[in-house]
Amino acid sequence: MITSKQRSYLRTIANTLQPIFQVGKAGIEENFLKQVNDALESRELIKVKVLNNSGLTAREASDIICEAISAEAVQAIGSKCVFYKRSLKKPKIELP
Template sequence: MITSKQRSFLRGLANSIEPIFQVGKGGINEAFLKQVEDALEAREIIKLKVLNNSDFTAREASDNICEAIDCEGIQAIGSKFVLYKKSKNKSKIELPK
């Protein structure tokens, strides 16, 4: 679990990144989750976008993905949301205490 101070720090980092995945009509399946998990391992923080034809809102998609792959939902605004998961191998982001 991360603190509100750490969440704020991560939101600041997420401002400058572009969404790298889209949740669409196909929804959230095992292959999609594997791609998201691999991207989180490599980058630690990613932004995703929910398309208009999706059955999910950004918050619902964030909650479903976080529950499935054990990551942190940092922010959900409009159709975009940000996820964070500390890398197992090499951590790039140093969170404030």
């Protein structure tokens, strides 16, 4: 669990990030979760866009993904979600 200060710090870093994944009409599948987990292992902080035709809100998609891969939801605003998961092999981001 991250603190509000750490969450704020991660939001400032994520502000300049572009979404690298999209949740579309296929929804959140096992293959999608594996790709997100692999991306989090290498980057630690990623942004995901939830398309209108997915049938999910950003908050709902965020909750499903976080529960499935044990990531931390940093932010879910509009149609975008930001996730953080500390890398087991090579941690890059130092939290305050």
